[in-house]
Structure formats: C-alpha cells, structure tokens
Amino acid sequence: MKKISTLGILVLVFLLANHQISNGCTNFLITKGASVDGSTMITYAADSHTLYGELYFQPAKDYPAGAMRDIYEWDTGKFLGQIAQPAHTYSVIGNMNEFQVAIGETTYGGRVELSKQSGAIMDYGSLIYVALQRSKTAREAIKVITDLVAEYGYYSSGESFSIADKDEVWILELIGKGEGEKGAVWVAVKIPEGYISGHANQARITTFPLNDSDNCIYAEDVISFAREKGWYNGTDKDFSFSDVYAPVDFGGARFCDARVWAGFNKVADGMMDYTEYAMGKVEHGGANNFPTNRIPLWVKPSKKVSV
Numbered sequence: 001m002k003k004i005s006t007l008g009i010l011v012l013v014f015l016l017a018n019h020q021i022s023n024g025c026t027n028f029l030i031t032k033g034a035s036v037d038g039s040t041m042i043t044y045a046a047d048s049h050t051l052y053g054e055l056y057f058q059p060a061k062d063y064p065a066g067a068m069r070d071i072y073e074w075d076t077g078k079f080l081g082q083i084a085q086p087a088h089t090y091s092v093i094g095n096m097n098e099f100q101v102a103i104g105e106t107t108y109g110g111r112v113e114l115s116k117q118s119g120a121i122m123d124y125g126s127l128i129y130v131a132l133q134r135s136k137t138a139r140e141a142i143k144v145i146t147d148l149v150a151e152y153g154y155y156s157s158g159e160s161f162s163i164a165d166k167d168e169v170w171i172l173e174l175i176g177k178g179e180g181e182k183g184a185v186w187v188a189v190k191i192p193e194g195y196i197s198g199h200a201n202q203a204r205i206t207t208f209p210l211n212d213s214d215n216c217i218y219a220e221d222v223i224s225f226a227r228e229k230g231w232y233n234g235t236d237k238d239f240s241f242s243d244v245y246a247p248v249d250f251g252g253a254r255f256c257d258a259r260v261w262a263g264f265n266k267v268a269d270g271m272m273d274y275t276e277y278a279m280g281k282v283e284h285g286g287a288n289n290f291p292t293n294r295i296p297l298w299v300k301p302s303k304k305v306s307v
Helices: 124-134 139-151 224-228 241-245 252-269 271-278
Strands: 003-007 024-032 041-043 045-047 068-072 079-084 102-109 158-164 169-175 183-188 196-199 216-218
Touching: 024 102, 024 158, 024 169, 024 252, 041 102, 041 158, 041 216, 068 124, 068 224, 079 139, 102 124, 124 158, 139 158, 139 169, 139 183, 169 196, 169 241, 196 252
Parallel strands: 003 041
Antiparallel strands: 024 041, 024 045, 024 196, 068 079, 102 158, 158 169, 169 183, 183 216
C-alpha cells in the first residue's frame, strides 16, 4: 500500500518580513510519481510564534440522529454556531485521518469585499478538521468542504487548501461571496502525476479546464459571479481564478510566491526564468491584463524528492 506523509518540511524557506500576513504559511504538494518511495506528500509550515505544533486527536465516533457539532473559529476560539453531525465520524490525528486523507492550508485573503459574510459559521480551520472526520478520499474532502460552505456560509477570507490521499494530490482555492451572499466560489485542480506544486499566501490557480471533471472541479458560478460583480468580461476559457479573486501585486509575488519559487528552484530546472517575478516584478499584458510571467502552478522535478 502506498503511504502518505504530511506536516513535514520539504525545504527551508526564508521568513516573511514587513508583509501584511504576519503568520506566513507555506505548503508543498508532491504526487506519487514525484517522490522517491511512491508516496503522496503535502507539507504545512507556519511562521508564527503563537503556533507550537499541537497534535490534535479526534477519535472515531457514532452519533444519534439530530446530534450537532459546535463550531469554534480555529484562530480565536470564538463560538460561531452548530452544524449537523453525521452518523459516524473518522479518527483524526493532527492533519490526517485514518484513511490517510491529509489537509493543509495557506491564507491568501483576496478581494477585501469578499472577506465578510454575515451569518456564516464555517471558518477555514473548522473546514479542515470537519472534512477530515468525514472523508475517505481527497475528492470526498473537497465535496465536504464545498458543501459545508454552501449550507452554512464561509466565515474566513480566501484560502488555498492542500488536500491529499494515498493516491491523489489536489489544490483547492476558495473565497467567500461577501455580504448579502451565502457560500463561496472555488476551484479544485488535481496535480498531474510526476509533478509537484506549492502555495504560500497567494492564490495560485489561474486558468483551469472547464470540461475535465477527472482533474478539475469548480463551483458552477465561479465565473458568472465575477461577471455579475463587474470583475471579468472575457471568455470563460481565459478566466483566471487567482487574477480575478486575488490579483497578485508586488507583495504577493515577492513575499509569497517567492517562497514557492525557492522550493521549486531546489528540485526543478528552468526556475531562473521566473526570478524577476519572484523579486516582485510582475509583468501584466494580454487582453485581460493578467500577469504574463507568473510561476507555474506545478513543475516536474529533475529528480524524485523525499522529506
């Protein structure tokens, strides 16, 4: 059986300085074909003096009909509300469950007008641990997360989630719809076999396949919602999630995507082509004026990697 490892550090990254996100997080995602021993791997590192690596444990449990689960904001402990419990939940240790589903995250924030949603109760941390209790695969975890925000609303700002099981590795990017709306818009992309990906406090999914449900799934209104808000008027195929919902600027490139560049540069060839972008020199162009020199969402390592 293939195994998955999580919470390791693939590469040392420089500390954030003078950036708006004080608790900088960096995730790397490794597919089976890119690892030495054929394991899928995700990393989850947070540069914060208040996070001390607690190892949470939630045992598997059966619940009677009508049972409810209290939801507390992960960052603050604030009580947000209750959601219905399923008949059975799975055992979770840290950020992995008994079926080897693992989830990490980095916060990218995104459009400020989408950061608050009255009545919402599902924050990003609760989504991680509730999804781990209810999912046997990475695809199931994506469905659990997106179904929960649709039903209960999304309490946090924009998030990138690393989601893996023993066979597949996915990146899910999600942002709320703001006041007067409920739920979130989102895109989830499977990392191709033999490749690695990464994210670090800047949304990374740009254009995505619209008719390939094996490798990409997304909210049905992810493009139409942006059109309604007046943020996009191009073709569907040219729509870029990151560039519409979390436009990259100097800080996003220099202090966030640069960490991804540093990791990629240790294991993949050709990364010097993106050095200027990693230094914060974002070049815009084309019909939509989106950046033309962004670091790719995934790269093929020159040799297989290990923790």
